[in-house]
Amino acid sequence: MGLLLWAPGAFFFFFAAAALRWGSAAGCGYQSCPVTKPDMLNVHLIPHTHDDVGWLKTVDQYFFGVRNDIQHAGxxxxxxxxxPQLLADPSKRFIYVEVAFFARWWGLQTESMRQAVKQLVAEGRLEFVNGGWCMNDEAAVHYSAVIDQMSLGLHFLQETFGECGRPRVAWHIDPFxxxxxxxxxxxxxxxxxFFVGRIDYQDKVQREAWREMEQLWRASGxxxxxxxxxxxxxxPNGYNPPMSLCWDQICSDNPIVDDDSEENNVESLVAYFLGTAAAQANYYRTNHIVMTMGSDFQYENALMWYKNLDKLIKHVNxxxxxxxxxxxxxxTPSCYLWELNKANMSWTVKYDDFFPYAxxxxxxxxxxxxxxxxxxRYERLSNNFLQVCNxxxxxTGIQGNMxxxxxxxxxxxxxxxxVAQHHDAVSGTAKQHVTNDYAKQLSAGWDACQIVISNALASIVGTKENFIYCTQLNISVCQLTEAAQTFMVIVYNPLARPVGWNIRLPVNGSHYAILSPDGQTVPNEVIPVSxxxxxxxxxxxxxxNELVFQASAPPLGYRTYSISRLPGRGPARSRALKRLHDQPGTEHLSxxxxxxHLRVVFDxxxxxxxxxxxxDKNISLPLSQNFFWYNASIxxxxxxxxxxAYIFRPNTSEPFLIAQGAHLYHVKTGVVQEVYQNFSDWCSQVVRLYDGQxxxxxxxxxxxxPIRDGLGKEIISRFETNLQTDGLFYTDSNGREILERRRNYRATWNLSQTEPVAGNYYPVNSRIYIKDKKVQLTVLTDRSQGGSSIFDGSLELMVHRRLLHDDARGxxxxxxxPGDYLNGLVVRxxxxxxLDTVESSAEQHRLRAQQEYMAPQLVLAPGGGPPYHPGQDSLKExxxxxxxxxxxxxxxxxxxxDPNTILIRLEHQFEREESVNGSMPAVVNLQNLxxxxxxISLQEMSLAANQKREDMKRLIWQSAKGAVEQKADSASLDPTQITLQPMEIRTFLAHVQPQASSRRRA
Known part of the structure; x- marks a missing residue:
């Protein structure tokens, strides 16, 4: 054995051979679970590590163990x-979660190590739980990005380990x-x-008292x-071990000493453990309880953990x-879940969510x-760009890649x-240098997808243009449009229905001609850059100046607009620029x-x-809107x-006005009308009405x-109306179903409200609204924000925050x-x-919100590029x-x-009974779409596309209303008759064959 210690390869071979011998008859999944004792309290010890995909250190720093001066983690x-610990002992288990890290580690391993790990997975002793690329946030994420990141991780596990790599349990132990x-x-x-670690402290106390720490979540209406x-x-303990039972190298708890020594502590630790287990069992309903033995980035020295856990198991048993x-x-979590399911108990049902968390x-x-x-916002735009790239x-297949x-x-x-979906990434709760790294990774992804999109467009358009992606149009920056006399704009629409879109391009001319693909002149206006x-x-x-016009694009396609600068230096036509006042107060009241469609009245x-x-609906709603700031508590x-970064705690419930009123001027044209409101030198707004919108x-x-006054500030945009809302308002859940919110209320316990503002804030991913019996006011957002209705008839959305103190959450x-110029971040x-009737609002906000997150992509070019193939014509639509x-x-x-397979997801985007027309079942002919x-062939899959739909056999759970078994689809799949019920998403893998010519004119 001494020689083996100096021969790592031989040492590893010994363990690998032992693993193969011990596991020859084992299997993965529930059949691999250890035997329990039905007449005893079974304590399931779950060795685990929680590895943030960036937080205090970047992803690379965490993986390699760099910058341990910040946090010891590798x-x-x-x-x-x-x-090696698992290979040495067949009784040991371990779970792993974050595939972003595991996939990287896997790529560095030898083939012999890979084979050994595959054997451990096949035996169920190394178990993957959750299985997404990361453990995503749940408040600031959009459902589309969640599905993508989960599919990415699960696809890797499926390709690498087959069915044994498929997680049975979702594991969100750290999201807030x-x-x-x-x-x-x-x-x-x-x-x-699904196992979670963090819930509201009042909720947890109530659940422990009622023994409802486990229940059935009915997560869709x-x-x-x-x-x-x-x-x-x-x-029971977040995701940490019980106190005094942490045996990692970064822990300070005493190890178990069980030899003939004055330090022997077996009796005291065993007694403590038994007391802890008995106390925990009082909160749960079966004779099975779980203890998470691990924490953040633990098990760098797995021997320390397993040696003490071995002793704990030995002496307690x-x-x-x-x-x-x-x-x-x-x-493992799945084996614990399996025992709960076998208990055949009836569980209570939850219908709401777990927000907000305190x-x-x-x-x-x-x-x-x-x-x-x-x-x-960058994450939301990146999701949009990724869908276009996909x-x-x-x-175009290989033509897009090469x-x-x-x-x-x-x-x-x-x-x-x-990576960006991680619960310390899009959430905004990482250190500044880590946040910069998240943005850097997204930027590298944009660079790669710009190549894909350029290659694909060239093959479809038929010319090799100098495609340009102007990513700063929101601040009127684009070198091509500012300087060129002529250029073209390709408007690509990623939605499967035609859309119109308002386009604004920075220019230095005052008159322009715009031609659509059919040669028709497009109305446009030139207005000054504000x-x-x-x-x-x-x-x-x-x-x-800015060139403003309305474009349209066909479903899943593009339309090309040719733009020419016209001679002349006169004022832009049809433009009226009028300053209404320099100080509040004029002769006219409004x-x-x-x-x-709309009339917007100003005081x-x-x-x-x-x-x-x-x-259109003859509805008039008194509405005021202004910006305020909450004084951040210290x-x-x-x-x-x-x-x-995590905690919102205003110093008082009443926010401060940034300004009593706004200095303003307006621009009226045939294409757009704009009112420019200046509230201060750091807060402004443009109110716009586009023609026909x-x-x-x-x-x-x-x-x-500003922070020179020593005060941290949390900025809100507040809307006030006379709607009688009775304490109710409504927010979306990750961009999909709508949840009713009631001020100072929780559905599952009697709330003791201690923070009347922060305790009523909820995540708003795409929309928030208030309504009475007839009228609904909806506000759509372009990114996730916190929002609420602090008093009846009002809505508010927090748009920015700048704080001077840490909130002690790590x-x-x-x-x-700091922002680009290191004097503070500017956000636009x-x-x-x-504004609509309650009956008609659903279709409005559903379709418009979808169009916002799947907005058309603008690709610009000077024009005049050579043919993609000799003699090939250019396709403008x-x-x-x-x-x-x-x-x-x-x-x-x-x-x-894969090279011959396309992943397709079709989604019914209305809720049941939400809309008279929209909520009807829909039928799609996918074969001819x-x-x-x-x-050539079509296979329906689970939502994450890692399991055939007909193979999905989930555990059946009893509730107070009885067990509901999911019915298997008996009818064969007919691609010409794909039926979608409200809120249903159906996922398919399609084996495809490219058509002879895929350049179909719109």
């Missing part, structure tokens, strides 16, 4: 250390609150159960049970001879709903987006802008919104808690938030973003206001569909799965 050493939609998605992905039902358990009815065993009376984790708003890659602009694929952005924009962009562009004395009218005599656009610009620095965003999808059906995913390829 993920590669965890896996290096755990595997839990959304109902997340549970619904997990259920549709085929998970049997539209999907028929048990499609979205998910057994959900709250872990030895007490059985003296009549102690406790059995301790190595286990871990104390003044510690509401609702600040992160808004933290780092620029990153939140679609064009799927539509072409005149280089070789690339969508995986770089897909993986960067997977002083607000010039202040934000500084020296990054020099355009004096004035308005309006288009065919000319204050410059604020006063009223909105829906001209702690007080009552409680030391400060506002920070049924919404009001509010483009707000906030920052740098990040160790205040949320004090959009809110869309929709194109669609990949033979017909548009019904308005209530969304093409959620179109992506390359696409013009660029023929579907």
């Amino acid at each position: 993920v590669q050493y965890i896996l290096d250390s755990v595997i 609150g839990h959304s109902r939609e997340q549970a619904s998605l997990f259920a549709q992905m085929g998970y049997d159960g 539209s999907l028929a049970p048990p499609v979205a039902d998910l057994f959900t358990g709250v872990l 030895a007490k059985q001879e003296s009549g102690i009815q406790v059995n301790v065993l190595y286990s 871990d104390g009376p003044h510690q509401f984790w609702t600040g992160y709903f808004t933290s780092r708003p620029a990153l939140k 679609q064009l890659e799927a539509l 072409g005149p602009y280089g070789n690339a694929n969508s995986s770089v952005l897909r993986q960067a987006m997977g 002083s607000f924009t010039r202040a934000v962009r500084r020296d990054r562009g020099d355009a004096v 004035w308005a802008i309006e288009n065919q 000319s004395r204050t410059g604020l919104l006063k009223e909105i009218e829906n001209l 702690g007080n005599q009552e409680n030391s808690q400060a506002s920070g 049924p919404y009001v656009e509010l483009e707000w610009t906030v920052g740098p938030i 990040v160790g620095e205040p949320l004090l973003e 965003g959009r809110h869309l206001i929709l 194109y669609t990949a569909l033979n017909h548009a999808l019904p308005s209530n059906v969304h093409l959620l995913t179109l992506a390359q799965w 696409f013009s660029s390829f023929n579907i």
Whole structure:
């Protein structure tokens, strides 16, 4: 053996051979679970590590163990250390979660190590739980990105380990609150159960008292049970081990000493453990309890953990001879879940979500709903860009990956987006240098996808253009349009229905001609770049004007617009620029802008919104809107808690006005009408009405938030109306189903409200609304934000925050973003206001919100490029569909799965009984939908596409209303008759053959 110690290869071979011998008859899944004792309290010890995909250190720093001065953590050493321990002892178990880290480690291993690990997985002793690329956030994420990141990780596990790599259990032990939609998605992905670590402290006390730490979560009001039902358990100690039982190298607890020594502590530790287990058992309903033995980045030295756990199991179980009815065993979450299911008990049912989360009376984790708003917007834009990249890659195949602009694929952005969903990434709760790294990874993904999109477009358009992606159009910066006399704009629409879109391009001319593909002249206007924009962009562009026009694009296709600068230096035609006042107070009490659908009235004395009218429905709603700031608490005599990246805690319930009114001027043209409101030198807004559009656009610009007064500030946009709302308001759940919120109320316990503002904030991913019996006011967001209705008839959305103190939740620095010029972050965003009847509002906000997150992609070029193939004609208009999808059906995913297979997801985007027309079942002929390829065969899959739908056999759970068994689809799959029920997503793998010519003119 001494020689083996100096021969790592031989040493490893010994363990690998032993593992193969010991595991020859074993299997994975529930059949691999250890034997328990039905007449005893079974304590399932779960060795685990929680590895944040970036937080205090970057992803690379965590993986390699760099910068241990920040935090001691090296993920590669965890896996290096755990595997030999598992190979040495068949009783030991370990679970792993974050595939972003595991896939990287896997790529560095020898073939012999890979074979040994595969054997461990096949025996169920190394178990993957959750299995996404990361453990995603649940508040600030959009369902589309969640599905993508889960599919990415699960696909890797399937390809690497087959069926034994498929997780049975979802495991969100660290996210700061839990959304109902997340549970619904997990259920549709085929998970049997879900374990969480963090719930509100009052909720937990109540659950412990009522022994409801485990229950059935009915996570959809539209999907028929048990499609979205998910057994959900709250872990007893977060995800940490019980106190005094941590045996990692970064722990300070005493090891178990069981030899002839004065330090022998077996009796005291065993007695303590038995007391802890008995106390925990009082909160749970079966004779099985679970203990998470591990924590953040633990098991770098797995020997320390396993040596002490071996002793714990040995000495506790030895007490059985003296009549102690406790059995301790190595286990996994799925094996614990299996025992709960076999108990055949009836469980209570949960219908709401787990927001907001608080871990104390003044510690509401609702600040992160808004933290780092620029990153939140970049993540949302990156999701949009990834879908475009996926679609064009799927539509053009190898021509998108290898072409005149280089070789690339969508995986770089897909993986960067997977990382960005992490609960310390899009949440905004990482250190500043880590946040910068998240943005850097997304930028690298954009670079790769720009190559894919350029290659794909060139092959479809038929010319090799110098494609340009102007990513700073929101601040009127684009070198091509500012300088060129002529250029072309390709408007690519990723939706499967035709759309119109308002385009704004920075220019230096005053007159332009725009031609559509059919040679028709497109109406346009040239308006001055606002002083607000010039202040934000500084020296990054020099355009004096913006060219504004309305474009349209066919479903899943593009339309090309040719733009020419006309001679002349006169004022832009049809443009009226009028300054209304320099100081609040004029002769007129009000004035308005309006288009065919809406009239927006302003109070000319204050410059604020006063009223909105829906001209189509004859609805008039008094409405004021202004910006306020909450003074961020630094702690007080009552409680030391400060506002920070996680926590929102205003110093008082009443916010401060940034200004009593706004200085303003307006621009009226035939294409757009704009009112420019200046509230201060760091807060401004443009109110817009586009011709023919049924919404009001509010483009707000906030920052740098001033802090010279020593006060941290949390900025809100507040809307006030006379609607009688009775304490109710409504928010979306990750962009899908709508949840009713009631002020100062929780559905599952009697709330003691200690923070009347922060305790009523909820995540808003895409929309928030209030209504009475007739009228509904909806505000759509362009990123995730915190929102609420603090008093009846009001809505507010937090748009930005800048804080001077850390909130003591681990990040160790205040949320004090420096911005590009190091004087504070400036953020620009959009809110869309929709006013309609209650009966008609659903279709409006559903379709408009979808169009916002799947917005058309603009690709510009000087024009005049050479043919893609000699003699090939240029195609100025194109669609990949033979017909548009019904308005209530969304093409959620179109992506390359392998060289001959396409991943397709169709989604019904309305809830049950939400809309008279929209909520009707929809039928799609998938066989005849696409013009660029023929579907040779079709296989329906689970939502994450890692399991055939007909093979999904989830555990059946009893509730107070009885067990509901999911019915298997008896009818064979007919591609010409794909039926979708409200809120249903159906996922397919299509084996395809490209058509001879995929360049289909729209």
